[in-house]
Amino acid sequence: xxxxxxxxxxxxxxxxxxxxxxxxxxxxxxxxxxxxxxxxxxxxxxxxxxxxxxxxxxxxxxxxxxxxxxxxxxxxxxxxxxxxxxxxxxxxxxxxxxxxxxxxxxxxxxxxxxxxxxxxxxxxxxxxxxxxxxxxxxxxxxxxxxxxxxxxxxxxxxxxxxxxxxxxxxxxxxxxxxxxxxxxxxxxxxxxxxxxxxxxxxxxxxxxxxxxxxxxxxxxxxxxxxxxxxxxxxxxxxxxxxxxxxxxxxxxxxxxxxxxxxxxxxxxxxxxxxxxxxxxxxxxxxxxxxxxxxxxxxxxxxxxxxxxxxxxxxxxxxxxxxxxxxxxxxxxxxxxxxxxxxxxxxxxxxxxxxxxxxxxxxxxxxxxxxxxxxxxxxxxxxxxxxxxxxxxxxxxxxxxxxxxxxxxxxxxxxxxxxxxxxxxxxxxxxxxxxxxxxxxxxxxxxxxxxxxxxxxxxxxxxxxxxxxxxxxxxxxxxxxxxxxxxxxxxxxxxxxxxxxxxxxxxxxxx
Numbered sequence: 001x002x003x004x005x006x007x008x009x010x011x012x013x014x015x016x017x018x019x020x021x022x023x024x025x026x027x028x029x030x031x032x033x034x035x036x037x038x039x040x041x042x043x044x045x046x047x048x049x050x051x052x053x054x055x056x057x058x059x060x061x062x063x064x065x066x067x068x069x070x071x072x073x074x075x076x077x078x079x080x081x082x083x084x085x086x087x088x089x090x091x092x093x094x095x096x097x098x099x100x101x102x103x104x105x106x107x108x109x110x111x112x113x114x115x116x117x118x119x120x121x122x123x124x125x126x127x128x129x130x131x132x133x134x135x136x137x138x139x140x141x142x143x144x145x146x147x148x149x150x151x152x153x154x155x156x157x158x159x160x161x162x163x164x165x166x167x168x169x170x171x172x173x174x175x176x177x178x179x180x181x182x183x184x185x186x187x188x189x190x191x192x193x194x195x196x197x198x199x200x201x202x203x204x205x206x207x208x209x210x211x212x213x214x215x216x217x218x219x220x221x222x223x224x225x226x227x228x229x230x231x232x233x234x235x236x237x238x239x240x241x242x243x244x245x246x247x248x249x250x251x252x253x254x255x256x257x258x259x260x261x262x263x264x265x266x267x268x269x270x271x272x273x274x275x276x277x278x279x280x281x282x283x284x285x286x287x288x289x290x291x292x293x294x295x296x297x298x299x300x301x302x303x304x305x306x307x308x309x310x311x312x313x314x315x316x317x318x319x320x321x322x323x324x325x326x327x328x329x330x331x332x333x334x335x336x337x338x339x340x341x342x343x344x345x346x347x348x349x350x351x352x353x354x355x356x357x358x359x360x361x362x363x364x365x366x367x368x369x370x371x372x373x374x375x376x377x378x379x380x381x382x383x384x385x386x387x388x389x390x391x392x393x394x395x396x397x398x399x400x401x402x403x404x405x406x407x408x409x410x411x412x413x414x415x416x417x418x419x420x421x422x423x424x425x426x427x428x429x430x431x432x433x434x435x436x437x438x439x440x441x442x443x444x445x446x447x448x449x450x451x452x453x454x455x456x457x458x459x460x461x462x463x464x465x466x467x468x469x470x471x472x473x474x475x476x477x478x479x480x481x482x483x484x485x486x487x488x489x490x491x492x493x494x495x496x497x498x499x500x501x502x503x504x505x506x507x508x509x510x
Contacts, residue, residue, distance in 0.1 A: 202245040202253045204260050212236050212243065214269045215260070225271045228463070228500075229278045230256040231452030248435035248453065250318035251289075255281045289314035296327060300334040302353045306383045313356070315363040320432065329417050330356050336413040341406065347388070351406040354392025355413050357385070373399050434491060441484050445477060459496040460485075466503040474499045 206212065216223045216236065223234050232247035234256070245256045258281040263269050266277070290307075293314030297305065316327035333355035341351035361376030368375050373394055380390050392406035396414045400407075435453040438460050442451035447468040452461045462481070464474060478499040485495060 202257050204243050204257055206241045222269055225274045232256045233454040248432045255285050292317040296331055300352055300356055302356055309383045312360055312363040319362050326359050326362055330359055332417045333413040336416055337409050340409045346405045350388045350392055351409045353389045354406055354410045358393040358396050358410055373397055437489055442481055461498045463500050466501055474501045
């Protein structure tokens, strides 16, 4: 019968059985998965608790370590503070001890000072008492006793003293006068140099009169450039093949002459070439100045000095004093001073150096305020020249007292050199002094770059710095300089104050 079941029913039964079996299996699998999930959750929970405990333990350890480190640092700081406190306490004790020692020494010194004062007072009192006792015994004061003794000696030996004094006076006066005349005559005779008074103009010979036009240039630009760069006045007149350079400063005249000679030899005369040639001429003149200083040192045999002092000495070759060349005057004085010093037993080298450098201040006296003696003293002190040399040179105009024998020798040599016939010419010096004063006044104003006194002192040409002086300020500057010249100087006629403000832009194409 079973075999005889309906196939449809069998299929239904088989399907129901399969569903039942699937449900049972699914329930079994779900229960297994739930168990696995619970087991896994428990494992994760256990692991989390374990890690939490580890983290807490690590945090606790770190906290304990940090606390220990903090305590250790605190102990170390406390120990350092204790050491510092002990050191301060010890120093305080040392200071207290030193203070007590100083107080004790002070009291001791005060006591000794008091004893010395008392002893001094006692000694002075005793001395006064002894003098009083002597005066009482002799019935004379100290001054009276000394006067009585001198009177008795004078009366007793009056004739002998008078005869001896007359004899000494007569013999010594004759001997001294004779010796002085011999020394001065011998010194002058041994060194006899010629005197050539420098003029204030320099002649330049031209190969032909055609060059005058080239030197003047178009609208006078060449000659104006030369005058502007050198600070001299170029005079071109009808004199054949000749032009005249006029200026009170020999250095400027020499630079201008050398530059003109070079330009004439070259043949190219224009403003750019003039500037280049004047600069080269200035360098050559500076070299000649140095050579002149070295030659003066060699000729006088005064030894070596600072190279800058040699240059200043060489500048004196282009300075004149009352028409007398200052460097030649100084060299002559050095020779005369050396002879005088050798004759009377003074220091020859000190006397010669003092004479050679006696007018060194004149090398810069138109640039620096003060007398040439005071300027010279400062220059020699700056270059660490022997103080004996400075004392020898500072008295030649009696501005300082005669402190050494060499100072009197230098003064005498100066008088000998200056007083020789034809050595000096006063009128030229006065004229040059006026030109120097003009340039000095112009240079005292701010913004003035350079200034030249030209036209025999009738014109003052002033070049200013364009960045500092504008056109309006230039007008005011000219008026201020003119007023200062009127207030400080005396001169015939009038002086033209010419302020020049020039701006140049230079660039190079490469």
